[in-house]
Amino acid sequence: xxxxxxxxxLSVVLVLIILAGLWWAIERGQFEDLEGEAERILKDD
Amino acid sequence: xxxxxxxxxxxxxVSKTTxxxxxxxxxxxxxxxxxxxxxxxxxxxxxxxxxxxxxRLLQPxxxxxxxxxxxxxxxxxQSTTHSRLEQGEGAPIGxxxxxxxxxxxxxxxxxxxxxxxxxxxxxxxxxxxxxxxxNVERAVRAVPGVRSAQVNAASHRAQVxxxxxxxxxxxxxxxxxxxxxxxxxxxxxxxERGRKKEGRLALWRLLVAGFCMMQVMMYTYxxxxxxxxxxxxxxxxxxxxxxxxxxxxxxxxxxTPFWKNAWRDIKRSQISMDLPVALGLLITFAVSxxxxxxxxxIFGNLVYFDSLTMFVxxxxxxRWLEVKMRNQTAGSLEKLTRRLPVSVERLSExxxxxxxxxxxxxxxxxxxxxxxxxxxxxxxxxxxxAWVEEALMTGESKPIQKTVGQPVxxxxxxxxxxxxxxxxxxxxxxxxxxxxxLMEQASLNKPNIVLLADRVATPxxxxxxALATLSTLFWWLWGSDPSKALMIGVSVxxxxxxxxxxxxxxxxxxxxxxNLARHAVYIRDLNSIEKMALVDHTVFDKTGTLTRDSxxxxxxxxxxxxLDLEQDIGARSSTKHLPFTxxxxxxxxxxxxxxxxxxxxxxxxxxASLNPFITPGQAETDLSASLVTELAGQGLxxxxxxxxxxxxxxxELPLAEDQNNTPAxxxxxxxxxxxxxxxxxxxxxxxxxxxxxxxxxxxxxASFLLSEDIRIDALISVQELRNMGLGVELxxxxxxxxxxxxxxxxxxxxxxxxxxxxxxxxxxRVSELQKxxxxxxxIGDGFNDMPALAKxxxxxxxxxxxxxxxxxADVVVLSNQLWAVPQTILLAQKTMRIVKYNFIxxxxxxxxxxxxxxxxxxxxxxxxxxxxxxSTLVVLNSLQLARSSVLKSxxx
Numbered sequence: 001x002x003x004x005x006x007x008x009x010l011s012v013v014l015v016l017i018i019l020a021g022l023w024w025a026i027e028r029g030q031f032e033d034l035e036g037e038a039e040r041i042l043k044d045d
Numbered sequence: 046x047x048x049x050x051x052x053x054x055x056x057x058x059v060s061k062t063t064x065x066x067x068x069x070x071x072x073x074x075x076x077x078x079x080x081x082x083x084x085x086x087x088x089x090x091x092x093x094x095x096x097x098x099x100x101r102l103l104q105p106x107x108x109x110x111x112x113x114x115x116x117x118x119x120x121x122x123q124s125t126t127h128s129r130l131e132q133g134e135g136a137p138i139g140x141x142x143x144x145x146x147x148x149x150x151x152x153x154x155x156x157x158x159x160x161x162x163x164x165x166x167x168x169x170x171x172x173x174x175x176x177x178x179x180n181v182e183r184a185v186r187a188v189p190g191v192r193s194a195q196v197n198a199a200s201h202r203a204q205v206x207x208x209x210x211x212x213x214x215x216x217x218x219x220x221x222x223x224x225x226x227x228x229x230x231x232x233x234x235x236x237e238r239g240r241k242k243e244g245r246l247a248l249w250r251l252l253v254a255g256f257c258m259m260q261v262m263m264y265t266y267x268x269x270x271x272x273x274x275x276x277x278x279x280x281x282x283x284x285x286x287x288x289x290x291x292x293x294x295x296x297x298x299x300x301t302p303f304w305k306n307a308w309r310d311i312k313r314s315q316i317s318m319d320l321p322v323a324l325g326l327l328i329t330f331a332v333s334x335x336x337x338x339x340x341x342x343i344f345g346n347l348v349y350f351d352s353l354t355m356f357v358x359x360x361x362x363x364r365w366l367e368v369k370m371r372n373q374t375a376g377s378l379e380k381l382t383r384r385l386p387v388s389v390e391r392l393s394e395x396x397x398x399x400x401x402x403x404x405x406x407x408x409x410x411x412x413x414x415x416x417x418x419x420x421x422x423x424x425x426x427x428x429x430x431a432w433v434e435e436a437l438m439t440g441e442s443k444p445i446q447k448t449v450g451q452p453v454x455x456x457x458x459x460x461x462x463x464x465x466x467x468x469x470x471x472x473x474x475x476x477x478x479x480x481x482x483l484m485e486q487a488s489l490n491k492p493n494i495v496l497l498a499d500r501v502a503t504p505x506x507x508x509x510x511a512l513a514t515l516s517t518l519f520w521w522l523w524g525s526d527p528s529k530a531l532m533i534g535v536s537v538x539x540x541x542x543x544x545x546x547x548x549x550x551x552x553x554x555x556x557x558x559x560n561l562a563r564h565a566v567y568i569r570d571l572n573s574i575e576k577m578a579l580v581d582h583t584v585f586d587k588t589g590t591l592t593r594d595s596x597x598x599x600x601x602x603x604x605x606x607x608l609d610l611e612q613d614i615g616a617r618s619s620t621k622h623l624p625f626t627x628x629x630x631x632x633x634x635x636x637x638x639x640x641x642x643x644x645x646x647x648x649x650x651x652x653a654s655l656n657p658f659i660t661p662g663q664a665e666t667d668l669s670a671s672l673v674t675e676l677a678g679q680g681l682x683x684x685x686x687x688x689x690x691x692x693x694x695x696x697e698l699p700l701a702e703d704q705n706n707t708p709a710x711x712x713x714x715x716x717x718x719x720x721x722x723x724x725x726x727x728x729x730x731x732x733x734x735x736x737x738x739x740x741x742x743x744x745x746x747a748s749f750l751l752s753e754d755i756r757i758d759a760l761i762s763v764q765e766l767r768n769m770g771l772g773v774e775l776x777x778x779x780x781x782x783x784x785x786x787x788x789x790x791x792x793x794x795x796x797x798x799x800x801x802x803x804x805x806x807x808x809x810r811v812s813e814l815q816k817x818x819x820x821x822x823x824i825g826d827g828f829n830d831m832p833a834l835a836k837x838x839x840x841x842x843x844x845x846x847x848x849x850x851x852x853x854a855d856v857v858v859l860s861n862q863l864w865a866v867p868q869t870i871l872l873a874q875k876t877m878r879i880v881k882y883n884f885i886x887x888x889x890x891x892x893x894x895x896x897x898x899x900x901x902x903x904x905x906x907x908x909x910x911x912x913x914x915x916s917t918l919v920v921l922n923s924l925q926l927a928r929s930s931v932l933k934s935x936x937x
Contacts, residue, residue, distance in 0.1 A: 004280060008264070008287050015260045015291060022252050026245050036178045036198040 148230035149214070152206055161209040162192060166234035167218075169201050170227040170458070177226070184224035188217045202231060222416070227458065229386075229418070247368070251361045254299040257291045258354035264288045265351040285337045288350035295354050296330055299361060316506045318544050321513070322360065325538035329353045329905060332531050345528035349535075349905055356539060356909030363917040367548070385456060385477070389414070389421045392465070403471075410468045416461055420453045422468045423475045429464035433457050456480075480567065492571040494550045494880065502543040509895070513537040516899045525901075532905055536898040540908035541891055545915040549883030552923035557876040560927050565860035566869055573855035577839045577873035579820045583766055583866070584811060584833070586825035587777035587787055588753075590843045591863070596647065597754035598654030602732035603629050603747045610654075632747045636739045639681050639713045642673040648681070648713075650751055651737055680714010680737075711746075713739050753783055755790050758864040758935055763791045765867040772819070776802045776810060776833070807833035824866055825854075841866055864935040871933070876926055883919045890915045 025031070152162035169181055178198035185194035185205055190212025196203040205217060221228040231237065264284040267276055300323075307323035310316055333348040340346035390398040392411040403421050406412065411427060414420050420433075432444040435457040444460050447453060453466055456477035472478060517534030521527055554571050561568060568574065585591050601608040605626050633655050640652040674682050712719050716728050719740040728738055732748035739746040763773050775791070775798040777784045788798035799810070811833050814821050823837035834840035834854055842854030843863075858865045894911055897903045903911075925931065 001280070005283065008283050011260065011263075012287050012290050015256055019253055019256055019294070022256070023249060026249050026252070029245075031248060032200070032241075032244075033178070033197040036196070039176050039179060039198075 148234055162206055163209055164204060164206045165214060166231040166237070167203050167205065167221075167228045168231045169196060169203050169221065170229065172196075172198065172201055172226060180224055181221055181226055184220045185217045188212055188220045191217055202237070203228070227460075247361075247365060250299045250301070251358070251365055254295050254354060254358040254361050257295045257299075258351075258358045261288045261291050261350050261354045264291075265348075282337075282340075285348055285350075288348065289334060289337050292330065292333075292350045292354055295357050296326070299357055300326060302364075303360075316503060316510075318506070318542075321506065321509060321538040321541065324510075325535045325905075326353065326357070328531055328535050328538075332528055336528065343527055344531070345526045347528055347532075349532060352904065352906035352909060355906055356913070359909055359913030363913045363920070366917055367552075367920050386419055386421050406468055406471055408468050408471060412466050412468060413463055414453075414459050414466055415463045416459055419458050420455055420466060421471075422455050422466070423470040423477070424453055424466040424468045426451050426453060427465040427467045429462065431459050431464045432461040434460055492550065492554060492575060494575060495547075495554075495571075498547045498550055498884075502547045505541075505543050505546070505891075509537065509541040509543075512895065512899060516901075520901060529901070533898065533901045536901075536903050536905050536908045537895065539905060540894045540898045540903060540911055542887065542912045542915045543891075545883070545887035545890065545919045548916060548919045548923075549887050550880050552920055553876050553879045553883060553926055556923045556925075556927040557872050560929060560931065561869060561872065563929065564865060564868075564932065565858070566865050567857045567859065569855050569857065573839050574873045574876055576820065577822065577856075577870055578877035580771065580822040580839055580870055580873075582772040582774065582814055582819040582821050584774045584776055584807075584814070584821060584823045584837065585763075586823075586843075587775060587779055587784060589826040590824055591755060591759045591775070591787060591791065593754040593756060596650035596654075596751040598651065598749060599752045600735070600750040601629075601633075601747060602729070602735065602750075603632055604745065605629050607731070629747075632739065635711055636713060636747060636749070639673055639683055639711060639739075643675050643681055647737060647751060651749055654751070676714070676718070679718040680712060682713075683711040711739065711741050713737065719745075753787055755787060756863050758862055760791055761936060762863040762867055763793070765864075766870070769867060769871065771870070773797060774810075775799070776807045778802050778804075804832050808836050811836045822866075822870065824863075841869070862935065868932045872926070872931060875931060879922055879926060883922055886922075887915060887919060 148167065149163045149165035152164045169178075172178060172181065178196040181196045181203065182194045185191055185196075185203070188207075190208045190210070192206040192208060194203060194205045194217075205214075207214070207217065218228050264287050267284065268281065303319050303323045303326060306317060306319035310320045329349050330353060332344045333350050333353065335342050335344040336346050336348055385403060389401060389403060389406065390413040391401045391406065392413070393399050398413055406422065412421060412424075416431075426447055426449050428449060430446065430448040433447050433453060434444045435454055447464075452469075453459075453464075454477060455470075455475040473482075513534040516537055517530050520530035520533050525533075554574055557574060558568050558571065598610055600610065605628050608629070637652050637655040640648040640655070643649075674684070676682065712722060714737065716733065716735075716738055719738040720726050720728060722740060722742070723744070727740060727745040728748060729745065732738070732745075732750075735748035735750045737749040737751065739748070766773050773791075773793060775784065775788055775793055777787075777798070777800055779800060781800040784798055784800035785795075788795070799806075802810070811821050811823060815836075815838070820839075821837040822839040822841065823834050824841040824843055825834055826843055834842070839856065840854040841856045841858055843858050843861075856869060858869075890911065894903065894908070898908055
């Protein structure tokens with residue numbers, strides 16, 4: 001089970017990476033207009 | 046044709062370096078003007094001169110312009126209209142450059158040399174769904190020079206990035222208009238940017254808490270399922286350290302709002318919900334941290350990172366929902382206040398239009414309002430005509446056409462073309478300001494029920510703090526280890542939820558008010574919702590409330606036969622197909638021409654009702670008033686010949702007859718008045734019930750039966766009220782016969798209607814009803830029923846004739862639909878039901894959970910869930926009142 005000494009810290013890092021990714025998505029306004037984007041794929045522009 | 050295009054005045058920003066796109070779209074009238082630096086778009090209000098040079102883009106514009114006749118009878122007035130409306134088009138409108146900079150900023154993007162990009166923020170009106178947003182985007186993108194367009198369907202805002210060399214805002218404003226929407230500059234975009242940033246930060250806090258919570262839960266899970274000794278001490282320590290690391294961002298970042306609010310409370314020595322929350326969070330984190338790094342210490346070896354993160358996540362989530370809901374409700378108010386333009390074009394003494402700020406306007410000024418702009422003031426159209434949307438003021442969703450001399454309201458939208466308006470009232474004196482004030486009042490004044498909840502909440506919080514301290518001390522002194530005792534205290538702090546208590550009433554009431562405002566029903570005082578839910582008797586006024594102010598033509602008797610307009614129009618759907626003869630048509634013409642000379646209500650109604658018989662191709666019979674004398678209480682008399690024009694009737698009819706048939710004298714009025722010309726009675730018995738008759742020297746010509754025009758939704762509204770179990774009563778100051786007739790039409794029994802009531806009679810009747818234990822709602826025009834309205838428990842003011850501020854009613858119905866009355870009462874009942882449920886829920890929750898927590902039976906994580914759920918439930922429960930589906934739509 002020594003591998004856990006690597007995996008647990010790694011998972012912490014992973015969460016931090018995910019949070020950074022979310023920050024990127026939020027800053028680009030991806031959560032601001034959820035309906036419009038859903039409609040967009042139905043329309044062929 | 047040119048004039049028609051000219052009439053669509055759109056300020057064109059014409060780049061000096063016009064390329065062919067711009068050239069094809071607009072013909073710059075004054076290219077020789079040299080405002081602005083060469084590289085910047087120079088502002089120029091220009092006309093579209095050459096029809097043949099219009100691009101395809103402009104074509105549909107002509108079809109939406111109302112047709113203007115170049116050679117209209119009022120051509121003198123018309124021509125000044127055009128000259129003044131056009132005047133100044135060529136003149137430079139200096140500050141306009143600055144104007145579009147108010148909602149635009151340069152894009153600092155690295156672009157190919159020379160390209161000057163601007164990013165503009167606009168508000169789009171008229172979008173109903175997210176698909177609309179895409180339509181707008183597509184329309185804007187199609188304009189050459191527009192780099193990108195992003196429309197947010199939720200906030201109705203658009204960001205357009207455009208190249209100043211190739212495009213200008215006027216072009217894509219036009220494109221948006223052609224797509225069927227309205228764009229207005231988002232002048233508040235800086236604040237909006239701040240709001241957006243706040244919103245993003247809040248979401249980011251929530252997500253950080255959420256993800257950290259999930260991961261901390263994962264690290265804690267082994268401790269829950271492992272048996273004693275299954276996990277090595279090292280591994281436990283590792284998992285706790287990992288939990289601690291991930292709790293840190295939650296404490297430091299996600300919890301900032303709690304720290305801030307708690308600190309503010311301490312500084313001002315007050316108390317709010319955030320203080321116990323912050324206290325609980327701090328204690329939990331301190332205890333857990335201590336036991337993580339020193340498991341032999343005083344706080345024992347238990348950690349609560351999972352409870353902590355979960356609590357923060359749930360609490361943030363419930364607040365997030367609350368804010369969303371408040372925005373939804375406040376949205377209608379905010380949308381309202383944002384309507385007025387920042388600057389307007391004013392006609393200066395030199396005859397030019399200059400842009401001035403709204404606050405510089407004075408009554409009496411003349412301003413020009415363009416298509417897609419909102420009127421800045423209450424005023425009167427001086428020149429031009431336009432389609433105007435007044436939905437917020439009147440509840441009328443269809444555009445209304447306004448011509449010279451007609452009033453316009455501040456905040457209503459000009460939909461079609463530029464008009465000149467003389468300013469009558471500004472700022473606080475406008476109807477618009479009254480509505481805004483009313484809405485603000487309603488949202489600010491706290492109903493008694495809310496005040497009560499607030500009064501309870503503060504002492505309640507102190508009790509909670511005391512309880513938490515006491516229970517901690519109790520458990521500490523009575524043998525539990527300090528860590529456990531502290532966590533019991535934390536549970537008590539966290540589980541109590543006065544928010545649910547203080548949210549219970551305002552959340553529901555505000556949701557309902559917002560919903561009603563969308564239907565042009567304004568509630569002056571939130572307290573009236575409480576009373577309205579109890580209403581069990583309604584008292585209606587007749588004229589102007591159940592009936593329209595005007596009367597309606599029912600039947601016409603002529604020597605050639607009788608026309609039953611009610612049935613015949615119903616069967617044939619239009620007056621065009623009515624089986625009237627040439628003789629009759631002529632008679633109608635005369636009657637209308639004479640009736641038009643009087644202001645008597647019956648004459649007004651008659652001339653308006655006869656209008657449909659005059660087809661537009663026919664010229665008007667123009668009577669000068671001097672030919673007609675009005676004898677008060679009797680009727681109108683015409684001496685001499687009725688000047689009939691040659692083209693009075695359509696060409697298929699024999700014209701020659703006309704000369705002989707033109708009558709010399711005419712009388713229009715009561716039967717006695719008409720009969721008095723003759724030795725014996727000329728009006729036939731079948732027409733004796735009519736109020737208005739027409740005779741000439743030769744004898745009887747026609748009789749007109751008019752009746753009160755009951756509102757189309759009067760019957761169904763009355764029935765709806767009765768179905769809801771409410772009493773309905775009609776009190777009118779009118780004569781017996783018309784009141785009985787209206788009562789019969791509404792299927793009200795004899796006992797439910799009273800005629801010839803003076804205002805004091807009405808007042809007496811309302812008091813009598815109240816004495817017999819009824820809660821009375823009075824529905825009147827808010828003006829001459831004042832005493833009765835004031836006396837009754839709830840009052841509805843109805844109709845648009847009322848000066849808004851003077852209508853001392855609790856509820857002002859601007860939509861002119863009686864159907865709004867049963868719906869408002871229904872919504873009030875639902876609202877109070879939900880308020881009751883909210884209170885019961887919040888009370889029960891606290892009553893049950895606090896003892897449990899004090900006893901130590903409620904672990905911190907359960908308290909966290911409980912608290913977040915209890916206020917979320919209250920909010921969600923209230924939110925259903927904001928849905929428009931709560932209100933029944935009117936059966937047609």
